[in-house]
Amino acid sequence: MVTEVIGAGINGIDSYIVKVEVDISDGLPVFELIGLLNSEVREAKERVKVSLKNCGIYMEPKRITINLSPANIRKEGTGYDLPIAIGMLAGLGYVSKSSLENILFVGEIGLNGEIKYIKGVLPITMEAQKRGISTVIVPKGNAKEAAIVKGMKVVGVRHIEELMKYLNSENKDELIPTTTADIDDYLQSDFYNLPDFKDVSGQEVAKRGLEIAAAGFHNVLMIGPPGAGKSMMAKRLPSIMPKMTLKECLEVTKIYSVCGLLESDKPLISTRPFCSPHHTASYSSMTGGGNSPRPGLISRSHKGVLFLDEVVHFSSATLEILRQPIEDKCIQVTRANWNQTFPADFMLIAAMNPCPCGMYPDLNKCNCTPDKIRHYIGKISGPILDRIDLCIETSKVEIKDINREGSLSSGDMREQVLKAIEAQKERYKGTDIVFNSSLSAGNIDEYIVLGKKEKSLMEKVYNKLGLSARGYHRILKVARTIADIDGSRDVECKHLLEAVCYRGVEDKYFNI
Structure with a gap:
């Protein structure tokens, strides 16, 4: 029997x-x-x-x-x-x-x-x-x-x-x-033990940009000289991001469970993941795969941050695989014997020096030729750059900033972020949309209504910067997030101009 x-x-x-x-x-x-x-x-x-x-x-x-x-x-x-x-x-x-x-x-x-x-x-x-x-x-x-x-x-x-x-x-x-x-206990644990932005001297403009990014789940590229604090700020980003819901915690924990990465005393992942692969990471380690289908680093960043430090040193193939997951919030991995779709709803944070020596645009210190700089910067392709919402410039930290007390803390920044999150919850109630960055081309006109002055401004920006349709929509989404932080119901010219400023930094470095 x-x-x-x-x-x-x-x-x-x-x-x-x-x-x-x-x-x-x-x-x-x-x-x-x-x-x-x-x-x-x-x-x-x-x-x-x-x-x-x-x-x-x-x-x-x-x-x-x-x-x-x-x-x-x-x-x-x-x-x-x-x-x-x-x-x-x-x-x-x-x-x-x-x-x-x-x-x-x-x-x-x-x-x-x-x-x-x-x-x-x-x-x-x-x-x-x-x-x-x-x-x-x-x-x-x-x-x-x-x-x-x-x-x-x-x-x-x-x-x-x-x-x-x-x-x-x-x-x-x-x-x-x-x-x-005790699920409630797991949800509360470790959230306030994350690194704090108050440890970062100066860089108030960069902090503002990361605050906007956290509020709308926008992708960021940070450009600046070595030692300016790019990596330091990226590692502190989870401390100002909103807490995950139980549903999100289960999605993330499921991925880490399959990978065998759960800690025995912490069976539920309650803080947003932060993955920072080395630039030598292989194609397969990023996408996932192997003899049996297993998630890669892209999926392990789901609902969290994927930080690519010294992004220009990653291989071209590794960077280009980010195209689909950034847009679709998932990654399809196909091998000879299987086909799998893994979740990949992450915030991309990339950091780089402006040139091989790291000192551009300070021509008194930079010894790189224009061709060298173009070759170095050009390792980031146009399609990847077009998927970046904010390009943030970090400057050399001055001694007065190092000695100054009262630097903006994660708690201060989180207050602004949560204000914007509440506005988005109310706006997108009853839909699958959570953050402004998730708006599609089909519903962007429904949720971001521009006045006559704002439309005229964006027409000039579109022609002046030579934007693509995707780039245009990303400026609108960032402006919507800035308006939410500002507590404004409508997107005004000042919000659009601030959003455009983050594209202006990109134009400064990538059109040498």
């Missing part, structure tokens, strides 16, 4: 249910594991056999056939160890089959019977809830992560012997209490 146990696998950042079908019968002693399996899944039969032997489970010579269904999806990972072991124990009579109903099992088993931590438990638990499964049994190290999903009974176990006692017990909850999670 076939014993069925519910397990689960990971495909990209989502999960799917796997039925582990175990048949134990008389015949030539053979242990067969089938169902389109990867090497680590095929190795499960050895791990399970040895672990059961070391737990004192006697196995008579039998023909054991285990099928992981559906058989048309490749199974990867070590999370199938536990359902395979439970299926064998039920088939051999060590565990009651009735105790396995409506329970999902997932976990890796060590040779001594220890049940070990695995990746991707959060999406597995979410999928179990969708399918109406009431209980998940996971490794103790994953229990808090699984407990984030409301309405699920989560049982964390350390050892196969402990699990056998639990399944055969009449008083299960007394033997192993259900794991719970």
Whole structure:
């Protein structure tokens, strides 16, 4: 008779249910594991056999056939160890089959019977809830992560012997209490422990630009000499960004769960991600991929910041892959055997020196020729530059700024940002739009209505700067954010002019 146990696998950042079908019968002693399996899944039969032997489970010579269904999806990972072991124990009579109903099992088993931590438990638990499964049994190290999903009974176990006692017990909850999670506590943690903008001397203009960027989730390019504080300011940007909602936290945590990057004492990511890859990062490390579909650095920046320091030193191919995710808020990754769409709604912050020596436009110190500067700056293509909302110039920090007290803090800047966020919430109520930067060409006229003077101004700007349609719309979106910070219902000329100033910096450096 076939014993069925519910397990689960990971495909990209989502999960799917796997039925582990175990048949134990008389015949030539053979242990067969089938169902389109990867090497680590095929190795499960050895791990399970040895672990059961070391737990004192006697196995008579039998023909054991285990099928992981559906058989048309490749199974990867070590999370199938536990359902395979439970299926064998039920088939051999060590565990009651009735105790396995409506329970999902997932976990890796060590040779001594220890049940070990695995990746991707959060999406597995979410999928179990969708399918109406009431209980998940996971490794103790994953229990808090699984407990984030409301309405699920989560049982964390350390050892196969402990699990056998639990399944055969009449008083299960007394033997192993259900794991719970205080989601509100996780949402509050660490938000105010981030680096503060008050540590940055001077650069008030740059701080203003980053304040606008945080309020509208706009992309930024910072240009300035070495030591001006570009990296320092970028790292402090999450401290002024709005808190993530629970839905956003779950989206981000799901990605990090699949990548195996969750901390054991912090199963829910509540602060916006900040990813800062080195300029030698490969194409695949940015997009994601590998033999099995896994998110890359672009997706790990979802709902947070992707910071590219010394952006001109990144390879052209690496920079150009940002085109689609900046526009579509997702990235499609295709390989020979699979195709996946990963979320990629991030804020791009790029930083660079104005020339190879870093001193342009100070001609007393800069020894670069115009051709050298053009070649250096030209590593950022026009299409990428067109997707930048604000181009911010950072200047050399003067001694008076270093010694000055009372620099603008993250708390001060956050107040302005939250004021703009509230205005956007009210404006976009009932829609999928969250930030001004998310406005599409189709609905920009509905939400950004210009008066006669403002239209005339933008016509002159469009012709003077030679803007593209995308560049024109990005100025309007930035102006809308500036108006929200200002508490203005309408976008006025002063808001448009400030937004245009951030394009003027771009014109100064990229049209040498």
